[in-house]
Amino acid sequence: MKGSFLVFFFLGITACAAGQISNEDRQAVENEVRVGRSLAARLAKKYGVLRNAELNRYVNTLGQTIAIQTARSELTFHIGILDTDEVNAFACPGGYIMLTKGVLKQMQNESELACVLAHEISHVALQHSGRFQQTSGIVSFISSFLGGGTVVSVAVRRSTGELEAQLLEKGRQKDFEFDADKAGVVLAANLGYDPSSSINYLKRVSEASGNQILIRTHPSFAERIVSINQFILAQGYSPTVVTLNQQRFEKYRNLIQ
Numbered sequence: 001m002k003g004s005f006l007v008f009f010f011l012g013i014t015a016c017a018a019g020q021i022s023n024e025d026r027q028a029v030e031n032e033v034r035v036g037r038s039l040a041a042r043l044a045k046k047y048g049v050l051r052n053a054e055l056n057r058y059v060n061t062l063g064q065t066i067a068i069q070t071a072r073s074e075l076t077f078h079i080g081i082l083d084t085d086e087v088n089a090f091a092c093p094g095g096y097i098m099l100t101k102g103v104l105k106q107m108q109n110e111s112e113l114a115c116v117l118a119h120e121i122s123h124v125a126l127q128h129s130g131r132f133q134q135t136s137g138i139v140s141f142i143s144s145f146l147g148g149g150t151v152v153s154v155a156v157r158r159s160t161g162e163l164e165a166q167l168l169e170k171g172r173q174k175d176f177e178f179d180a181d182k183a184g185v186v187l188a189a190n191l192g193y194d195p196s197s198s199i200n201y202l203k204r205v206s207e208a209s210g211n212q213i214l215i216r217t218h219p220s221f222a223e224r225i226v227s228i229n230q231f232i233l234a235q236g237y238s239p240t241v242v243t244l245n246q247q248r249f250e251k252y253r254n255l256i257q
Contacts, residue, residue, distance in 0.1 A: 036094025091123035111197035118184035171217030
């Protein structure tokens with residue numbers, strides 16, 4: 001990761017932690033949460049939701065522990081599990097993260113889970129779905145409409161549809177995926193997880209069945225692995241114990257078998 005990216009990432013933490021948020025930014029956050037909730041609901045309708053309170057509590061606790069490090073202290077993160085063997089994970093705006101049952105089945109330790117959650121959380125932290133204001137581009141959301149329920153509903157549906165197509169068909173910008181990989185490594189490593197677990201996970205998922213959408217919407221596995229490995233070496237991260245919390249991880253993963 002370039003130094004400028006790290007500076008931007010961690011300066012964002014300072015600004016939000018200090019509560020320095022304007023009325024315009026507050027409105028943008030409300031817009032973002034509204035669209036993200038709508039998009040998560042679409043994914044839940046498409047795939048179904050795995051209803052297991054223990055497993056959901058586990059992934060949410062871990063996800064929120066990771067997310068608290070980020071620049072988005074104004075958001076409450078929610079992690080849901082989609083009831084499909086498709087191998088994928090989705091970052092919806094506003095802090096809604098959706099993992100598939102298939103992606104959890106591919107994981108072998110909590111470090112891999114932490115790296116995947118950190119990657120998706122980083123998409124939200126770095127606002128890779130855009131800023132939800134009048135000039136936000138792909139998710140143009142006209143704040144002056146917020147007084148009218150019908151118009152707001154139309155705007156939410158339009159933005160949600162565009163983002164759903166991005167997640168399932170077109171994919172994000174290539175650089176966004178590389179940046180989320182690197183930021184995810186930082187977030188996971190800060191909590192003591194082995195950042196190289198993300199490489200082990202990607203190698204395994206590259207050969208898994210049900211990864212077609214993941215392949216279509218992301219840079220190649222080979223490119224991502226090279227990029228992550230170079231970043232880990234450049235930052236001087238040392239290998240850590242990948243079995244951190246292994247017993248806990250296996251207990252909850254067994255709930256989906």
